[in-house]
Amino acid sequence: GQxxxxxxxxxxxxxxxxxxxxxxxxxxxxxxxxxKQRPGGHPVFLIQLVKSGEVKKQKRxxxxxxxxxxxxxxxxxxxxxxxxxxxFCAVTxxxxxxxxxxxxxVIP
Amino acid sequence: xxxxTQSPKYLFRxxxxxxxxxxxxxxxxxxMYWYRQDPGQGLRLIYYSQIVNDFQKGDIAxxxxxxxxxKESFPLTVTSAQKNPTAFYLCASxxxxxxxxxxxxxxxxxxxx
Numbered sequence: 001g002q003x004x005x006x007x008x009x010x011x012x013x014x015x016x017x018x019x020x021x022x023x024x025x026x027x028x029x030x031x032x033x034x035x036k037q038r039p040g041g042h043p044v045f046l047i048q049l050v051k052s053g054e055v056k057k058q059k060r061x062x063x064x065x066x067x068x069x070x071x072x073x074x075x076x077x078x079x080x081x082x083x084x085x086x087x088f089c090a091v092t093x094x095x096x097x098x099x100x101x102x103x104x105x106v107i108p
Numbered sequence: 109x110x111x112x113t114q115s116p117k118y119l120f121r122x123x124x125x126x127x128x129x130x131x132x133x134x135x136x137x138x139x140m141y142w143y144r145q146d147p148g149q150g151l152r153l154i155y156y157s158q159i160v161n162d163f164q165k166g167d168i169a170x171x172x173x174x175x176x177x178x179k180e181s182f183p184l185t186v187t188s189a190q191k192n193p194t195a196f197y198l199c200a201s202x203x204x205x206x207x208x209x210x211x212x213x214x215x216x217x218x219x220x221x
Contacts, residue, residue: 009148031207042198043151045209088150092207095166096141096200100150 004091006099014107019076021102023089031092032072034063037101038085046074079106111135114199114213121193121220129184129216131199137211138204140182144168145196145215154197157182158204186218193220 005024013019023032031050035043047056049065049072056063060083062075076083086101112133121127133140139158143151153166157176171190176182182201186193196217200210 006150033207033209035210042212042215043210044212048207048209050207090210095153095156096210097153098143098151103148 004089004097004099006089006102008102009100010103010105012105012107013079015081016078019079019083019104020073021087021089021104022071022073023099024071025091026070028069029072029091030069032065033090033092033096034072034074035088035090035098036085037088041085043088076104079104081106081108112199112201112211112213114197114216116216117214119216119218121218123220124188125220126185126187127193127218127220129186129197129199129218131182131184131213132180133182133199133201133211133213134180135201135211136179137201138179139202139208140176141200141202141210142166142172142174142182142184143198143200145198151198154184186220193218 007022033048034046037043047063052069053067054065060077064073084106086103088101089099091097115130141156142154145151152168154172155174157163163176173185198215199213202208202210
């Protein structure tokens with residue numbers, strides 16, 4: 001299946017610090033989706049990016065799609081304890097291929 | 109409220125037994141998916157179905173079987189042939205349209221001893 005590399009695997013931050021996770025593909029992507037999974041929960045859709053160079057914001061979250069449509073990032077400004085969880089990127093088609101996820105821990 | 113229901117939340121089985129995980133949705137979605145999640149790992153696709161009476165294997169289908177007799181239901185059977193069945197199983201659905209996001213159920217945590 002489609003390979004999507006996601007880094008880092010784990011990230012611990014102090015509350016108030018910023019956080020970024022990256023997804024990289026060796027092939028050009030038609031689109032990319034981002035999901036958040038709280039501890040013990042299920043993944044919840046956050047956003048979809050389709051256009052080259054696209055940037056979307058949701059409050060403190062900023063999502064970017066690379067110009068070549070081979071990479072994407074999720075940046076959280078001034079993390080809060082409610083941001084704790086694992087963030088996944090997903091590449092779509094007939095199937096959905098998920099990255100390995102970045103587990104975010106926020107230290108109060 | 110529309111959603112996806114997976115039952116049970118926790119399931120315990122003895123090695124060598126087949127077990128069926130339930131997944132029901134009332135979102136009127138055409139496509140349904142089964143994923144497996146192991147600790148510290150991403151989601152790996154087991155099977156997916158885009159229409160009733162049709163389904164395709166994902167990356168890790170060996171030792172699993174599915175059926176799609178009704179649009180609302182997509183049960184997953186974990187057979188005794190699955191070498192390492194203990195995991196968290198997630199069912200999802202989506203509108204059958206490219207780029208439609210997935211809606212997930214709450215998952216079933218299966219433990220086989």
